[in-house]
Amino acid sequence: MTVDAADEQRFREFVAARSPALMRLGFLLTGGDQHAAEDLVQTALARLAGRWRRVEAPEAYARQIMYRQQVSWWRTSVRRGEVVQASPPEQAERDAHHQSELRMVLRAALARLTARQRAVLVLRYFEDLPEKEIAGVLGCSVGTVRSTAHRSLARLREVAPELARELEVAR
Numbered sequence: 001m002t003v004d005a006a007d008e009q010r011f012r013e014f015v016a017a018r019s020p021a022l023m024r025l026g027f028l029l030t031g032g033d034q035h036a037a038e039d040l041v042q043t044a045l046a047r048l049a050g051r052w053r054r055v056e057a058p059e060a061y062a063r064q065i066m067y068r069q070q071v072s073w074w075r076t077s078v079r080r081g082e083v084v085q086a087s088p089p090e091q092a093e094r095d096a097h098h099q100s101e102l103r104m105v106l107r108a109a110l111a112r113l114t115a116r117q118r119a120v121l122v123l124r125y126f127e128d129l130p131e132k133e134i135a136g137v138l139g140c141s142v143g144t145v146r147s148t149a150h151r152s153l154a155r156l157r158e159v160a161p162e163l164a165r166e167l168e169v170a171r
Contacts, residue, residue, distance in 0.1 A: 011052050015045060018059055025063060028122045029070045031111035036073075040066050067123065067137045070115055102163075109160035117152035124149055 022044065026037030044065040048058055055061045110118050116138070123134045124145075131149075135142045157164045 007052060011049060014058055018062070019045075021059075022062060022066070025122070025126075026066060028110065028126060029066060029115070029118055031113065031115070031118055032107045033111075040069060043069050063127075064137060067119060068139075070119055071138055073115065105160050105162055109156050109163060112159045113152055113155055117148060117155065120145055120148045121152050121156075 019041065022041045023037060026040040027034065030036035030040060044062040047065050048055065048062050051061070052058070110121070113121070119138060120134060123129045123137060124131070129137070131142050131145045134145045138145070
């Protein structure tokens, strides 16, 4: 398929404008693994480029590719018996930037979840998707989404009790 200059320019503009948001999503989906997040975004953009003319909502299409690719990588690694973990969390120094510290704690806690658990939490609470849509994106039932979200939140409370305390203070 030949790409005309106008389509190529529109694609380049989309990449320049939306790459930071896609990287943030990739970072969350991979549990804080910068290299895996970059791979995820690159895979999504490469697939999007091949279908650029036919896609009506390019960002939604790229995000869906990322969700599905992350689940696919998770399933492949489970079959091979690999355990993917981010590097050990650094000891956070107490400083005046409480929100930054909280983000680091959250990132470390998310890294300790499985890829599926992270995907469900990101889709539900970061992307604010309803359970039915999450089930469609991940290719599972609504009940699986609900139970995974419940277990994932319980696991977050277990690995990062300070997050539970922060949520209580915010209420």
